[in-house]
């Protein structure tokens with residue numbers, strides 16, 4: 002969640018051999034699971050035989066203990082893509098979304114994480130807080146890779162690289178999915194001052210993500226809050242790099 006999932010799935014949808022579900026289906030972790038596989042199938046777009054169907058539900062990752070075995074039981078050859086980002090930036094993004102949702106737009110409240118539950122009264126990080134748990138990638142990833150082997154069925158995308166060099170990151174995903182290479186620079190447009198790319202379909206239609214919710218400017222964190230967060234995630238990050246065999250350089 003908040004690592005670029007929408008940009009990633011919308012970019013992959015530019016590939017002619019990919020179809021994507023419009024919304025976050027949430028089937029494997031929600032009440033709809035009881036409605037069975039036919040319900041899940043009914044949420045998917047129509048696809049041709051040579052097309053891959055992709056859905057994104059960020060919640061699956063944080064609910065791995067339930068989601069991973071259920072997905073595996075549905076189809077053990079499913080391919081899983083995880084997109085990650087500096088956990089501190091991710092937590093801030095997550096908290097800003099929460100602030101927006103509940104109209105707590107007062108920037109100082111967001112900046113200090115006041116009311117977020119991220120910092121306990123003693124100034125320490127609260128590991129149970131949703132924004133922290135969702136950034137603790139190391140605690141979840143093994144639940145996936147034991148069922149979906151790394152490299153062949155589990156691929157990790159760098160959210161930072163997707164923003165800076167989308168085509169290279171997308172080409173890696175194409176290879177992982179066994180797709181012919183199709184997405185090129187012509188499918189990506191960097192817009193004016195915005196740091197984020199827009200997607201351009203093969204017939205030239207441009208689509209950018211809504212700047213009010215994707216790619217919003219983050220407030221500068223209060224230095225001691227940022228230092229506390231960085232210190233907290235350091236070990237988890239190192240462990241995650243070892244688990245997936247990739248150093249994301251967040252520390």
Ligand SMILES: Nc1ncnc2c1ncn2[C@@H]1O[C@H](COP(=O)(O)OS(=O)(=O)O)[C@@H](OP(=O)(O)O)[C@H]1O
Nearest residue numbers: 002003004005006007008094197198210215216217
């Ligand atoms: N092309 C493009 N346009 C806009 N935004 C982009 C893009 N690529 C990546 N990002 C980053 O995506 C972040 C939002 O992540 P998600 O789409 O995963 O959010 S969500 O979980 O679906 O709510 C969003 O986070 P914030 O910067 O915190 O708003 C962006 O950093």
